Amino acid sequence: TQLLEQSPQFLSIQEGENLTVYCNSSSVFSSLQWYRQEPGEGPVLLVTVVTGGEVKKLKRLTFQFGDARKDSSLHITAAQPGDTGLYLCAGEYTGGFKTIFGAGTRLFVKA
Amino acid sequence: DAGVIQSPRHEVTEMGQEVTLRCKPISGHDYLFWYRQTMMRGLELLIYFNNNVPIDDSGMPEDRFSAKMPNASFSTLKIQPSEPRDSAVYFCASSHSGTGYNEQFFGPGTRLTVL
Numbered sequence: 066t067q068l069l070e071q072s073p074q075f076l077s078i079q080e081g082e083n084l085t086v087y088c089n090s091s092s093v094f095s096s097l098q099w100y101r102q103e104p105g106e107g108p109v110l111l112v113t114v115v116t117g118g119e120v121k122k123l124k125r126l127t128f129q130f131g132d133a134r135k136d137s138s139l140h141i142t143a144a145q146p147g148d149t150g151l152y153l154c155a156g157e158y159t160g161g162f163k164t165i166f167g168a169g170t171r172l173f174v175k176a
Numbered sequence: 177d178a179g180v181i182q183s184p185r186h187e188v189t190e191m192g193q194e195v196t197l198r199c200k201p202i203s204g205h206d207y208l209f210w211y212r213q214t215m216m217r218g219l220e221l222l223i224y225f226n227n228n229v230p231i232d233d234s235g236m237p238e239d240r241f242s243a244k245m246p247n248a249s250f251s252t253l254k255i256q257p258s259e260p261r262d263s264a265v266y267f268c269a270s271s272h273s274g275t276g277y278n279e280q281f282f283g284p285g286t287r288l289t290v291l
Contacts, residue, residue, distance in 0.1 A: 096277045107180075107267050107282030108219070115277065153219065155278075162207050162271065162278045163232060168218040 069156050071167035079175050081143050086170045088154035089136045095159040097137050099128055102151040102169070144174045180283035182268050188289045194256040197286045200249055201270030209280060210243055210253050211267040219267070225251065226273075258290045 069090045078084055088097070096115045100108035112121050114130035114137060121128045125148075127140040137154055154167045181200040189195055201208050209224040223233040228245045236243070240259070245251040255262055265287050269280040 098277070098279060100282075105284075107269070107285055108280075110279050110281070113277050113279055155280075157278045161231075162226070162273065163224065164209075164221070164278050164280070166211075166219040166221075 069154060069165050069167040071152075071154060071170050073170060074168065075171045075173075077173045077175065078144055080145055084141050084144060084172070086139045086141075086152055086172075087136070088138070088156075088167050090156055091135065092156065093134050093159065094156035095134075096157045097130060097134070098155045098157070098164070099137070099139055100153045100155065102153060103149075108151075108153055141172075144172075146174045146176045148172060149174050180268055180270055180281050182266075182283035182286050184286060185284060186287045186289075188291065189258055190291050191259055192257045193290075194254065195258045195262075195288060195290075197253040197266050197268075197288070199251045199253070199268030199283060201251070201268070202272075202281055203249065205270035205272045205281070206248075207271045207273060207278070207280075208245060208251050209269040209271075210251070211269065212264045213267060213285070214264045222253070255288075258288075260290045263288055263290050 072087045098113050099111045102108040112128045117132045117134045119130045125142045129138050151169045151171050153169045155164045157164045183198045210222040213219045222235045223243045225245045243253045265285045267285045269282040271280045
């Protein structure tokens with residue numbers, strides 16, 4: 066079974082702190098997506114990374130794809146209460162549209 | 177666009193009853209996915225369709241689960257008979273192959289409780 070492991074599983078921080086969430090696998094992915102899910106809603110796409118070593122920024126969020134396209138990280142600078150949610154990474158298998166999701170990192174930012 | 181539409185939003189039923197969940201994907205999207213989310217197992221892919229044809233149903237847990245996509249704008253996930261362990265949030269998502277990547281748009285989910 067191919068797995069996508071996320072760490073940490075849970076993170077509770079104060080507003081203004083920085084944090085990094087990791088997504089790791091032994092599999093190579095053709096692309097990797099990050100989603101954020103809020104309670105009672107479906108996941109919402111944040112970004113797609115495709116090229117090994119790629120870095121993408123979305124305001125205070127920085128996403129990086131590993132050189133071997135097996136892992137990724139999400140760094141949030143100066144976290145705000147609005148960043149609270151479940152962050153999910155999803156790896157897309159090569160040759161198809163099938164995607165596997167990690168278990169997620171549940172982030173809580175305290176004001 | 178209204179986004180992915182799912183109904184009902186909440187379903188409470190008794191063990192043994194048939195449950196049908198419905199999904200309307202975003203117009204123009206050619207891929208449709210059904211997922212189940214629980215605290216214990218996270219987000220699990222059950223089945224996905226491409227151009228209304230089932231491509232991979234290896235995630236469907238048992239024969240009690242079935243899914244259909246009679247046309248490009250409608251899909252159903254049926255559980256018959258339902259069991260308490262089927263209680264979960266079921267999501268439908270759609271995507272468009274034209275982007276080259278599986279960037280999925282999720283519906284709001286159906287929270288199923290089987291008593």
